[in-house]
Amino acid sequence: MLVFGGGCVRLALSRNACTLVYMSPRSIISTIIAALLWMLSGTVFLLLGSLYIVLSFVVKPRAIHQITRAICRILLLCAGQRLTINGRFPDVTSQAYIYVFNHTSMLDTFIMLAILPEFTGAVGKKEQFSVPIWGAILRRFGAVPLDRDNRAAAIASMDAVGRSFDEGLSLLVSPEGTRSLTGELGAFKKGPFHLAVRHQVPVIPTVIHGAFNSKRKGDWRLFPNRVEIEICRPICPAPSSLGDAVDGIQCAVRTEFIDRLERHK
Template identity: 35%
Template sequence: MWLGRFYLIFLIPYTLFCSIGAVLAGLVDRSGKWSHAWARLWSYGCVKAAGVRLVVDGTDKIPTDGPVIYMGNHQGNFDIHVLSIAIPRRFSWIAKAELFRVPVFGGAMRRAGYVPLDRSDGRKALKSMKEAAARIASGTSVVIFPEGTRSTDGNLLPFKRGAFLLAAKAGVPIVPFTINGSRRANPAHTLELNPGTIHVTFSDPIPVAGEKEDVLLERVREAVTARLEAP
């Protein structure tokens, strides 16, 4: 527990520092590239401070040009950090709208070009998906957790269809990823921190052209499950 408290003491000022850096960078570079670089710096620092070792496999399967949609499991808070480091190309997060209302931090996310997902009602969620589709059409890759929230026991939750409706509309490949070890590093709803290894594995891209949403959902789920360790 003491390590978790020490990490929290580090996390608060470090997050503020990186958020201010991202906001200021966004004033100079409207593309969001510099702000995203600050987000990656934030993730590097958090992973190092937590004593987490990151192992990444399958980056050679990620297309080197054109936008893609990354989809995979969500185990814990460190998923954000390890994906920010593991994904070699710039991307945008599709994240819950509440995070964008956090002072300074939310501004940093907007400067980086991330997309808020408002799930308070269907119309707002649809607007969020249209914004994400426009971002993809402009050439930007995005990351989505199709479970919609973290799994507290490590087992995959049901996938929400909205992510696959977006994929079908955008018409770009889906790159599945599987995260192992994140839940052990920081169990849900606790300050407990356990230094160790988090493993991120990317699977072969899944083409979406001509496929129905339900078929895409099952193919992504199979790819993620195939590399998911037992809880």
């Protein structure tokens, strides 16, 4: 690494060539800050994540939801994230809901768990369950693994989640199914909306603004940032035929997301 005039030139060597990459002082500072945030938040995640796993063997995760919220808020604070919440969730004691959010960052799940007023069920890609510590947390939380490459297994997983509505348990899910590479809203899967119609459960769109700029997919850096969350009114499935009702509520929820995201630009 060579230093020139307040900036920095990183020497990148390959088998057949040598490339000089200029790094401005601002880039150097942001890289150092990102590394420090990872060190702090990573250490706290290991400690508090391990504590959560131990606690979940003693007390049911549903009974320690407030502790889960506090852990997620501490993690986000250590990652340099400040949350601003607009809107309020409805009374969660009367019925179950499906909470859906736009997925642009690995921080989204922590953001949602930090603000949700109740313990919820959850689904996640099966690959997440093999990640050290995080996979154990998901299993202890009671999350259901979803195999997107196996349609029959995916349907069985969603059916298992649907049965929890009978116990009054709400669901947290991203209708996109994966993180956006661009920060734009991706295509919606039909699974959550099939559940909403079949079990007549209202859907609450929760719009996250700014998390893409905090930690985007494909970039290791973590940037301190203010994240705004908009809580929308519940959208109820229409009492019509299954196909029409699923398409109807999916369209209504997507329109709500698009309107809120466009308004925030």
